[in-house]
Amino acid sequence: MAPDDSALVRVLSYNIRSMRDDTDALARIIRACAPDLVLIQEAPRFFRWRKKLARLARAADLVVLTGGATAAGPAILCDLRTTVERTEDILLPLTPGQHRRGFATAVVRIGGARLGVLSCHLSLRKDERYEQGGMLLDRLAGMGVEHAVAGGDLNEGPDGRTFRRLSDNLQDCWAAAPWGGEHTWTHTEPPRRIDAIFATKGVEVLRCGVPQDVPGTELRAATDHLPVLAALRIPAS
Template identity: 80%
Template sequence: MSDGSALVRVLSYNIRSMRDDTAALARVIRACAPDLVLVQEAPRFFRWRKKLARLARASDLVVLTGGGTAAGPAILCGLRATVERTEDVLLPLTPGMHRRGFATAVVRFGSARVGVLSCHLSLQKDERYDQGGMLLDRLAALGVRHAIAGGDLNERPHGRTFRRLADDLQDCWAVAPWGGEYTSTPADPHQRIDAILATKGIEVLSCGVPLDHPGVSGADLVRATDHLPVLAVLRVPAA
């Protein structure tokens, strides 16, 4: 664009370790034509790198970072993205709870530079709230003016962790709702627990579940995994 800004399509998707219909999953991702995919529950055990790479190839993307090294979150990207750096972060382990982490990167789309973070927050409310603070700290530590975070927050918008994040960042669906709102479960969508969030300098053009997106089959959405994806179209200013 003449002002140096970039339109960036971001998809956030919990893929349940690719235990469902991976062909349907790849078709959904490919139809959404994302520049970035913020994945949760990527494969993280036996041959996890090969499994994630296979999904990326089937979706016309490449693996940017994450997977087993981030305890599940991962980032895929298209060839428009120029990668500056990546870092996978493991969060403090609470005894008896599932290990969590962040997959993070700094990428460029032409003159637009943006930090990216994929997350899957705790099921336990106090641990989840602490992880929300760590997410905000991690975005700040990326050292970039503009940033995007997405993931399975395991909490509805009225929850205190969701509100904490939405106080500092834009809840993209609330800014420019489009498509469907609810992300869980595909067969009976009744709650929004997945979100894409952006720093306040980013313009949110649309955000929602791509229920009526060209090429996205309702049957594929049900077969692909146990969450519905969130797709956001964002305008990121030049750095």
């Protein structure tokens, strides 16, 4: 039997609210999830933003791969077993009067696998959000990789038009292998799942959900979103 060169990869997606809350709790949560890749939304974007993001990465035993202010908020952190091929931060078209949006993207190698990675934070406006969902799919298709993962704050739930557009073309990892909690936004009644991780069809989703072994007091102190953690098996490339 030929050796299995696939890679087991843990991906965390997390809106960190510009590190305005308890950054020590935030770092402890990320570290407890033991991720290989962290797809950040609302990374610091203003005064000394690079130092703040680097400090968080260091406290979580990770390094900054790309993103931050240069992607209008999305960023990617990674562990030391990740080899970076290339990165690109992309600013999306600006709608007057709205917040600038962007993608943090990279192509990496982990073990025998080659993987495209994208972190996003989509618009609050439905029509603009739908267009950005299409741009996300186009971006993944243009990365020149067989396997890819995208994660972020979609600002809508699974019944939304943009969420459905993504899940029609990619695997919604929580729906593929639910594990742990579902809802990532608990400030409404009922709570909602507006943060998600998606993977291309060739990726095996082992499990995905809001981690349940992190104390709720830590989660509430760290930021206003809950993290999403996916365990994936990436075929060798």
